Each structure stands twice: as structure tokens, then as C-alpha cells.
Amino acid sequence: MSKKMHIQMTVNGEEQEFLAEPRELLIHTLRERLNITGPHIGCETSHCGACTVTINGKSVKSCTMFVAQANGAEVTTIEGLGNPDSLHVLQEAFKEHHGLQCGFCTPGMITRASKLLEENPTPSEEEVRFGMAGNICRCTGYQNIVKSILAAAEELNSAKEAAQ
Amino acid sequence: MKDEVTREERVDALGGMGCKRKRVEDARFTQGKGNYVDDIKLPGMLFGDFVRSPYAHARIKSIDASAALALDGVIAVLTADDLRPLGLHWMPTLAGDKQMVLADGKVLFQGQEVAYVVAKDRYIAADAVELVEVEYEDLPVLVDPFEAMKSDVVLREDLVGEDGSLPDGAHGPRKHHNHIFTWEAGEKEATKQVIDNADVVATETMYYHRTHPCPLETCGCVASMDKVNGKLTLWGTFQAPHAIRTVVSLISGIEEHNIRVISPDIGGGFGNKVGAYPGYVCSVVASIVTGVPVKWVEDRMENLMTTAFARDYWMTGKISATKDGKITGLDCHVTADHGGFDACADPTKFPAGFMNICTGSYDIPTAYLAVDGVYTNKAPGGVSYRCSFRVTEAVYFIERMIEVLAIELDMDAAELRRINFIRKDQFPYKAALGWEYDSGDYHTAWDKALKAVDYDGLRAEQAQRVEDFKAGKTRKLMGIGLTHFTEIVGAGPVKNCDILGLGMFDSCEIRIHPTGSAIARLGTISQGQGHATTFAQILATEIGLPADSITIEEGDTDTAPYGLGTYGSRSTPVAGAATAMAGRKIRAKAQMIAAYLLEVHDDDVEFDVDRFVVKGAPEKFKTMKEIAFAAYNQAIPGIEPGLEAVSYYDPPNMTYPFGAYVCVMDIDVDTGEVDIRRFYALDDCGTRINPMIIEGQVHGGLTEALAVALGQEIAYDDMGNVKTGTLMDFFLPTAWEVPNYETDHTVTPSPHHPIGAKGVGESPHVGGVPCFSNAVNDAFRAFGLRHTHMPHDHWRIWKTANQLGLHG
């Protein structure tokens, strides 16, 4: 078990290099090795989405990816989306529309939603519900999450229009 | 000095009660900066993990940990034998029973804790768990409570005398070695008389299946014993941190002042995080033994299989009425499956919780309830999953019985409810099973709800649908689910509510800082309800300082006043009241300071939004901010410096929120699929503190209700194997399955609560489950269905349609 691999990855724009057992799960790498505790663990079986991060431009559940598979990858977590001085539009929208309660699902939700809006900048309500179906929330009943994401989409689009 | 700002603007500036204040918690959560228990990292911290039983009932012949101990990085493997000298191999449960911390000679349910491995990281701990060799001898398994009550197999030898006698349990005499208690309320004989002589009687048996609260964050803790100072710090997912401190003190012998319990951010609770679990005890012991911090966080499978199931009630009812539908009597018998240990989280005197609210919203003159608790080879628990102590079961029972009675009477179920509601002028209303309902206006709520959904129109559409179905024009039936629920929350008055002898009051302590900001500390703990936002609103209105200048702190037993925590919708009814009362103490002192500063008599000033004004001379005033400063910088004769207050609130009664819900669904008879077309929820939670948060609670509670009614269950096979131990099998709805809800309200304040608030977090769950279930049952009413058990998943609905001959 102890044979370690040399791993290199970029997390939220920062280069990271370390030795790790190949079986280490990426979520543990992020949370325990790199102290990036935004992504959470809700199931470890790919069902809940609390651990969602973006890897090389795709939404990935980091609980079911070995760190070895993420070697060389570009990883973005909730911590890389915005900062206290300039929040991501989605972070603002979730606050504005009461899109969270206990907050445990929120980092995964917002990280997934950010990707969804890149994939489809003008989603219908149905497309949001379908596109977010990999992320479980036990508190909100989703209604305000959907509202938050639709509001963020609108905000992003009007900003784009204004820029053109 | 002329005041340019209008009174209205001053009210708005406070952000007090009734406004849709945005949540102060959200900044950290949206940025991934929450601090949950698994985020805690301490130097040298070790990890604990359990060896668990694959058997539901077995004797343990031997445990061999040598291979595990030989693994690099493994520090210790604890078994019951290690805990016995400390007296910690068993622990008391909240229900007056005791539970094995680690298997003491046998196991009673699958997943039971057998040994506790302590290792340097979680991977090594998991490897070591695999290496512990346990030899079991399997025993006959009892998963059916009715079988268990007949069986010769003894599950709990520790509760049977050597001569085979049955000593009383915590709740009185026991009828059988697998029996835990019988609990009764109401008039047995009188009820029998009424029912025997009634015009109409409807009888039904319904199973409220076993399920699980399943918050997104599982349970866990970090125990850290500082051997130098003799202080134990315990961080954990605790819905009741003070109660946990007292329990830890009682069972460990460490004095309470040397224990600090901290609930950090909690990722949802819903009842799962009320109890004390073996993981906490083992982590504390491991930290004491090793002298370093030990973390234990259960995984999802352990969570679903072992910590805190909910429900599992077999309920048989008889309801009697006159020919024109006036209800005359109600009889309810429950067989309650409590699993291997009775670890229900109920107030001590209520082993079946508040099941005796099961007369619901109706004026039922005579009633009787009996509940028999039974041991089986299932996990212990019996927590209130988003409800107040078995209220979900009670409301489900009565709301199904009403529907069955409507069928028996061939009456419309909405009308049957209307003619039996407790009338507004009957409050306070003394119910046949003992409770005194504080306030309500059921007819107004009901009429508003039926009008909002065009009830008559819906029934006409449904009748047409049945015609079309019979004519072969559609394969979809339409169900209309109705529910009028009455909850009982806010436990509770110390005279009848305690847990382990601790009265169920709650508390608030306020300190006003010199510059006019404040901190308030409470005995409760938020798990997503937004206490930091709403309690500041209550205070803003009470003390006239802006909510944004008030910090709310909970969950640290070293700083917070003693309280019984957050569950059973008790935070607003109890701690909310304590907050208001502590605020009023602040105001009383502020009044004296203001009068001194304004050089008038105390009685000559009055409170106005954010200030005290001289009566009849509103231009003469002192703002609360000015008063706060004066409290710290002036020597006022006869008044101590400072501005602080504490209140311990013992509620005079419970509160009784209510609501009227309507669900409209289409059911595909060939696939069993359900399409929820509409869900209308009217809630009356008394005074509304923050409408945005109330609405969010309603959405969430309804979604958990949808889950329970339509698919979520903890199922066992005959061998006691859990069949739903992962999120693959255990239904948690996603955004895709969940509809948009319409919310509405009426406001009937609680007459005995300082601000009239009743609590709302659990109402939508309590009312939602029967509403979804009634809709499914109602869809098939025209084809002769009286009742079918939950959960109504596609397969079961298909089976119902099939049994009714609807598949041709």
C-alpha cells in the first residue's frame, strides 16, 4: 500500500506537487492534504454531489476519483470561484434567493451550477433541474436553488450583453 | 434636535421581526468556508473506525485484533473488554434503556459496533478494520415486531431475571421478554362503548415504514483530552450540545466544568443528531487513552444502518361517527418497532412521544391510545425525523383515518374534515387525549386552501378523468390529496417534559456592548434553520438595535447558557421566547437609564422602535445606542454599570402550529409513475419572524415528506440485512423529481408565547407526508381502494393498480 506516486496538479490556479498513494481519493487530497475544505463528503459513492469540483473543464465528483487519475489535471473548487471581495455571480445569487440552509451541499451545488451555465448559458427551469440532478440537497427542496441559478444566468447574460 | 428620519424608516433600519432579512450565515457557506466537524484538523489527530457486525443477531465467540495491531500506523483496537473496567461498555439511552457501546458478548442488529480501531489516518484505520477477525455464532433473527412478541427467542438477556422473571422496564411492566413498554392515554372503556354503539365505524391498519433522517452531513466528532489541564473538548454534530456534555460527564465521571462540547456548523440534522452514539464514547475513550485528539466520522452506509432510524409504527385505528359524519370516538393501537435497544429520543415521560396528538384537528369527544414498544433485530433509534416526537406518525394516522371514514360514509373528505374541525371559539381546546391546544382557526385556513386550488373544479376534473379512464381514453388517474394537520411543538414545559431529568427549558444571554452592538448566546444550535439571522431579528425588535449589529452565538457549552438544543421545532417556541424575555430585561434596565438621562421618572418614558421617548414629548428621547454607551460610562445612582441579561424560559404550554395542504397528482397506471402537478401549502405558525426563511423551511420539509411518502425507506430482509444502506437504494429526491410548491399562510398567534410564534421547521414534513399519501390513495378511490401502505414507489403503485384489476 505504501508505494507512493509523484503527483502534480493545479488547484485553483496554484501548482501543487506531492507524493501520494495512488488509491488516495481526490476529495481527501483536497480536504486533508491541501486543506481545501469547501468540497464536502456526503456519501463517497457518487450519489450526492457534495464533493463536486471542476476538473479540466468538467464537473467531477471528487469522492470517486483517485488522486492518480487527477495527475496533471487542472482542478477548480468553490474556493477558486470567487473571493470575499468579488463573489461569483452564483454565490451572490444563492445568498439573494435563499438557495441554501445548512450549507453542506452549497459548495458542490455552486461549483456544478457554474459549469452548467458555461455548458448552457440560457437554461430553462427544466434544464436547470436536469443539469443539477447529480447534486442532492436535503434542506431546501431545490426551489430556491433553481431560482438562484436562473437568476445568476440572467445576470451573467445581461452583463455579457452590456459588454458587447 | 429634530428627527429627520420617519418612524417607518427607523423600523426598517432595524431589520427586525417580519422582514425578509437575508441570512448572515450565507457568506461563509457560499464560499466554502463553513466549519463542519470533518473540517477540524488538530495536530497529531488520530482516526477512529468501527468493525461492525455483518449479522443481525449473533453471539460473539472471539475477537482477534493481532493482525490489525501489527499494521503500521494502527495505535489501538478497543473492544467491550477494554471498556468494561471503565464501565463504558454499555451506555444509557435517552429512553431509559441502555445500549452496548461495543458488542458485549452478542450483537443485536446488522452494523452494530463490535470493535473500534484507532489509527494514524483514515485509510490505515479502514485497512485495519478489515484485519480484525471476529468469530460469530448466528442466532435466530426477529425482524417482525408481531413475531418478536410471540417468539421464544430472547433478544435482551440482560433484561430477564435469572429465574426467567421480567423486571419492569423504564416505563412500567413488560408483557413478554421482547416487550419494552405499554403506554396509554385516554379512556379505554368509554371509547369502546362509543365505538361499539356507533352508527358508522371505519377500521384500518397502516404501516408507517422505517426510514431515516439522512442529513447530507453524517454524524461525527473530534474528542481531545488535554491531559495537562484535565480538560476534554468534544466537537461534534450535536443537536443538543449541553445535554451531550451532561451525558458525557455522567458516564465518564469527568466533572462537567472540565468538559467543553462544541457543535460547529452542522450539515443538517432532522433528528439524526440528537442522540449519543457509540462513536462519541469510543472517541472520547480513545483520546483519553492516547492523549491526542481522535476524530470519528461515520460514512453514509454506517449512517443509514446504525444511527437513528425514524418511524416503524404499525398503527391500527377505529374511528366512529354518526350517519351524517360527526366523529364520536377514536381508538388507536400502535406496535412500535424500536430495534435492539430502546434509544428513542423522546421526553422521559413520553415513550411514544406525542403520539397522543392523534386526534388531530378534530373535535373528537372520546379517544383511547395504546402503544406497545417491542425489541427486534434492527438498529436502535426512533428519532423525530423533522418532527416533534412521533407527531408525524400521529398526523399520518388521523389524516388517513379521516379518508377511510369518508369512504365508509361515502362523503367528500374535505367536507368531513370541515364538519369535525375544532372551532375557533373552542380554543384553548382540551383534547380527549390530554393536550390543551393553544390557538387555531382551522375553518378559515381550510376554506382559503380549498378556494385557492378551486377544489370543486378539481373534483369535477377528477370525475371526468375516471370516466375517460373507464372509456379507455387515458391511462392516467388523478389523485387529490388533502391534509389538515395540527402539530404540537416547543417541548416543553418542565413540569411534564424532561430528557434524562433535564427540564426542557431553553435560554438566552445577551450582552450589549458600549457602542450599541450586541452578542446573544443561546442554548440551541442551528443546523440550517438560520438562527443567527432570525434570533437577531427577534432581538432587534425587542431591544431596538439593528439586527446587523447583533451577533448570535450557539453551540459552545463554555460560553452559551444551558439549553436543551434544537429539535422538535423547539428553537423558536422555547429559545425564541427566552430571547424575547432576555431582550425585555435589557429594555427594562434601558428604560431606567433613559429616564435618568432625560431627567424624568421611569414611568414617564416609553419605548419606541429604537429609543425611549418622553411621553407626550417625542422630540425628547435617548436612542438605545446612546443608552448602551451610558450604561458603561455613567455612574447612575442605584443602577449597576453594564447592560446584560439572561433568561431561562420554561414554556407554560406547547405551541400548536397547523396548516392546510392540497396535492394534485397524475398517476400512470401502467408504470406507477407519479407526476405532482400542484402542491399548495398553507401554514399557520403564529407570528412570522422571517417570511423568506419560513418559505425555505416549508420547501425543504415538503421535499422530505415527498421522499418519505413516495419511496424512502430503511428495509430489512428476513435475515435482518439492511437492503437500503446506500444512496443508490435509499431515496433522496433530486431537483428533477421535486415540484415547485405554492406557499400561503394565515396568522393565529400563540397566546402564551411572548411574541406569538409557534415554530415552523417541521410542519411541512408532518403535514406533507399524509398529503402525498392521501393523493395516491385518492387516485384509486373510485376503483375500490381504501388504503395502501407507504412508501408509494412506482413498483408498489403499479402493484396496487394491478391488484385492482386496472391492467386489463
Ligand code: FES
Ligand atoms: S461525496 Fe462524492 S458524490 Fe457524495
Ligand code: FES
Ligand atoms: S443546504 Fe443543507 S443540504 Fe443543501
